[in-house]
Amino acid sequence: xxxxxxxxxxxxxxxxxxxxxxxxxxxxxxxxxxxxxxxxxxxxxxxxxxxxxxxxxxxxxxxxxxxxxxxxxxxxxxxxxxxxxxxxxxxxxxxxxxxxxxxxxxxxxxxxxxxxxxxxxxxxxxxxxxxxxxxxxxxxx
Numbered sequence: 261x262x263x264x265x266x267x268x269x270x271x272x273x274x275x276x277x278x279x280x281x282x283x284x285x286x287x288x289x290x291x292x293x294x295x296x297x298x299x300x301x302x303x304x305x306x307x308x309x310x311x312x313x314x315x316x317x318x319x320x321x322x323x324x325x326x327x328x329x330x331x332x333x334x335x336x337x338x339x340x341x342x343x344x345x346x347x348x349x350x351x352x353x354x355x356x357x358x359x360x361x362x363x364x365x366x367x368x369x370x371x372x373x374x375x376x377x378x379x380x381x382x383x384x385x386x387x388x389x390x391x392x393x394x395x396x397x398x399x400x401x
Contacts, residue, residue, distance in 0.1 A: 268308035269400045270347040273300045274364065277340045287335035293371050294328060297359040300346035301375065304357070308398045320382055321392060323355065327376040334370045336363065342370065351391050351401040354378045 275296060283289035305312060316322055336342060341364040350356040359373040379388040379395075 268304070268398060270345060271300065271304035271307045272343050272345040273303045274341065274343050275299065277336050277338055277342070279338055282338055287337055290330070290332060293330050293332070293361065293373065296342075296344045296361060297328075297330075297346065297357075297373050297375060300344040300359060301357055304346040304348065308400075310395060310398050315395075319392070321388075322380045322382065322385075323377045323395075324380060325375050325377050326354070328373065330371055330373040332371050334363070334368055336361075336370050341365065348399050348401075351396045351399045353389060353391070355391055355395075355399070 277288055281288050281292045281295075302312070312323060342361055343364055344359060344361045347358045347360075348355060349358055355377040357375045357377075359371075359375070360369060361371040361373075362369050379391050380386065381388055
């Protein structure tokens with residue numbers, strides 16, 4: 261895992277494709293790319309000093325993913341070592357995170373994605389119209 265420059269906006273994780281992530285065609289099932297993106301996103305938050313569960317317990321804020329998109333370019337296969345980089349592009353009204361997944365062996369891009377999160381405050385689960393300042397600050401915004 262490596263941090264991008266001295267900011268908290270980007271972080272990369274390195275993973276290996278396990279057998280149980282494959283589909284009947286012996287390539288990574290498309291839904292697992294979202295799992296890889298999520299692993300990178302949580303690592304980025306952790307690197308920025310944000311533990312989302314502890315934050316929820318302390319403040320009551322939840323940050324559900326409300327939108328995702330993925331472009332599949334080259335399929336990953338069993339045993340492939342790959343790197344997934346998460347980069348926060350926006351953290352004002354919503355948190356927008358871009359993802360690039362590259363095969364480690366040759367750097368070829370296998371998938372690109374984007375996820376959007378908003379802040380919700382229970383018990384009414386009303387959407388906040390601004391990401392809390394401490395979260396924005398921790399992410400470098």
